[in-house]
Amino acid sequence: MGEPALVCKDVKKTFGSIKALRSASFTLEKGQVVGLVGENGAGKSTLLKILAGVYQADSAESIKLLGKDYSPHNAIDALQRGIVTIHQDINLVEGMTVAENIFLNNEPTGRLGVLTAGSLNAKAQELLDHYGIEVDASQQVSRLPNDLKKMVQIIKAMTWKPTILLMDEPTSSLTATEVDVVLRLIAELSRRGVAIVFVSHYLSEVFRICDTITILRDGQTIANLQKESTSITEVVQHMLGRKLVEVDARSKRGAVASNDVLLSVRELSVSGMLHDVSFDLHRGEILGFTGLTGSGLTELAKTLFGVEGYQPSKGTIAIRGDVKSRWNPGKAIQEGVALLTGDRLREGILPDFTIAENVGLPIIGKLRNALGLLSRSKIDAMGTRCVRELNVKAPSAHVPIRTLSGGNQQKVLIAKWLETRPQIFILDDPTVGIDVGSKDEIRKIIERIASEGVGVIIISTEMPDIEKLCDRAIVMFRGSIVGEFAGAQLEHNRILETSVSGRKAA
């Protein structure tokens, strides 16, 4: 096999007093795929960022790239040595077109060194078509749904012709078909000799494409395992340092949902996005919405929450029987509606605000002391409670939220909306980036609030979320409802088939 593509030995990195990496080691052979797994905050992204030149390691026994010492000073350094990274957060320029983004800083120069927009678009389109991604290269990135942005980010990485590819949760928020595209792409690259690091919380994917699995816990490499000689259970046990309490696939909560209608939507249409959507949400019900890209799921969530730019052109939204007009997020929150948005970076966190301040934002007006001023103690108490209850890995609730790992930021956002004590809780892609252990905790929280009478809407393209958690699932296709499943019917093959075909399976 020759010398390995990349060897890391005993890499250490601290941020202030936080030890993000205590001792991380792994070896990557040419043409191999290493799965890098671990809990939220274990240090996966930090390790990749060091290899990508974003951060510098505090110390390392050695990092060798093809046998030579490797310590990139910046991202360009890393790129020039053939190490290309797909970061956990989508880092495209929103105001630019897909084509401009794909070739940003890497313009394929024409014969005269100049390139027309037309030929740039054509080249980008060629790439997109090659991978079967239905996106118009001349479109602005800001108009794309999350999953397509992620796909564009992945295509962009391809144009750098990596010899080593680092992928930080590339498949989160993708639909099943897109995941297939990415996994096939990985297989194809590794066949061509590209060495790949694949970070993911989806262990089934890890087991499908990786040759070896490296497990990080608290910044330390716990084990390097060959895929053939291990199992998901063993990996999870290493990740958590304990056995995961077995949750059976359907710990159905019995029929908790009542007949009280909390939310009633009739013939709701938003031009170009939604067509005649009608459904009811009951007290205590967990209702799933799923579908492919462009099926209008995120748009439906935003319309229900009254977000600017999503005004219904037709139809009604009624809450506890009252039809709402001139609806906006402020009013929605007052009426007990909460929306966890799918785009954590752009629509979720305020990076420089502390954890506590992020959590308090929707109810900031209520956090006052006797003088009518902002009550630090109330904010602090709330922040601290959230950190504890959701097991957020952070030194305190007073650190800026940007210093948290991706999964931990997501937990804070869930806490933020739980603090508004919602009656109707809409969650768009709630478990994105969240580790296996925490996923179950979050599912338990959702089940608990539902049993307390909250109506929950879960928007997800992840079948396990829909299958395990929901009482009922609605499938959307191009902005319309095309199928509804409940009870024994609620089963992922049927749902998938309907999602793809746009017709309810017989």
Added chain:
Amino acid sequence: MSTYTLEAGRSNLQESIRRSYGLIQSVAVLLVLVVVMSIVSPRFASVINIQNLMAQMSAALIVAAGMTIVMINGEFDISVGAVLALTASIAGKLMPEIGITATFALALVVGPLFGRFAGVVVTRFGIPSFITTLGTMMIARSLAFVTTQGQVVSNVPEAFRILGLGRPLGIPMPFIIAILTILAGYVLLNHTAFGKKVYAIGANRNVAALSGINVDRIKIICLMICGLCASFAGMVLLARIGSIQADTARGLEFEVIAGVVIGGVSLSGGQGNILRVIIGVVVIALIRNFLNLARIDIFWQDFATGSIILAAVLLDALQKRIAGSR
């Protein structure tokens, strides 16, 4: 768990040091400036000069309080100089007729009205505040000329002038008023829900809106507060000088914006500390004063101030880049 609490204590300390790093740095710059100036020009450190300086910079400080709020919110208001002049002109005309109290009440409505108008245009039609307030600036300036008919307005009642000429403990009254205004701004920005909303909108208006914050309303209020500060500054200036001309405070907006930026407020909004803005405004005032004392040709003065502003902004950008790549 126990190790966490220990570490938390330390990191909080580090965090607060890191956070006040900017403040410490600007105080240092200020001190160096003062020392150098007193060496170069002995007159600089005289009590009279310092008192003059304090009085002179008070209008800019009061306006800076409002500007800071608007800029943290992610907008600009360049109508402040003109609104100041208009308010003072109207007040100067009215005061002999209707008395001090009534004039005060009326004058303090001028700025908020302009702010509200600009705010509605900005939020309803999505026009950048820089352009909108360029328009209101010209309108206000023109109205000031109409009001005064191009004449100097004087005969302000003596009782009113205490506001501008008083010197408790030797400190000029306008300066005390200015500092109190900044402190009010500090409480508003840091200890009220409103202030948090202002920061949140500046940091990311989508996140703010999705958290139920009425973005348009807060933006309008910010511009109204800024207008109020401009009008208030106009009153204090009128009391200090005792007379007013329609073209008073021309260019004040840029001096104030420069001070605010040197004071560390991000040009794109969402970040900044109003207390540090005091230092920014003082630095600009010191430089102007120094150029005067050193008898630098008036035509070169803006050149010098402009260069210093550029240097400050560049330094800030450089630091951000270094911090970002760490």
